[in-house]
Amino acid sequence: MLKRIVAPLITSIGLLSLNASVALSADGNITASLVGQALALSALNYKAALKAYYDVLPGNTYTFIKYNLTRGYNYNMIASCDDNECQDLDLLLLDRDGNEIDSDKGNSTNAKVGLLVRESDTYQLVVIMRGCRKISCEYGVQLLYQEK
Known part of the structure; x- marks a missing residue:
C-alpha cells in the first residue's frame, strides 16, 4: 500500500533557459x-519552465506537486531518481478533478508524462x-x- 507524503505547492511558471534551470x-x-x-x-523545442525540484521519498510512498499550466502550451514533466538507491519511480498526471491524463508506470528510475493544455488550470x-533500497530516496522533477 502506498502512503502519501505532502510536498510544497508550486504555483507559478517562470520561463527560464535550460542552463539556468538546472x-x-x-x-x-x-x-x-x-x-x-x-x-x-x-530537439523538439522544449525549454525548462522552472528550476528542477528535488526532494526525498521513502519506498512505497507518493506525493503531489501542483502546477498552474497555461493554455496552448505542450508540457512534459520528467523525473529521475538515483539508480543506486531507487528501484522504481512512477509518475501520474491528473487534472483538477483527479482524472488521469497521462502516466509512466514502467519499471524504471526515469519517468516522463506530458500534455497539451487546452484550458489554463x-x-x-x-x-x-x-x-527504495534505503530509508528514503532522492528524486528530481523538471x-x-x-515553444509555440
Missing part, C-alpha cells in the same frame, strides 16, 4: 539524468517511489514547455 542536487546522477532527458526534448503531478 539546480545542483545532492546527487549528481539525478541532475545528469534530468539534463539528459531535457536535452533530448530540447491547476494540474497535479503524482510522484510515486515504488521501491517541468518543460514547448
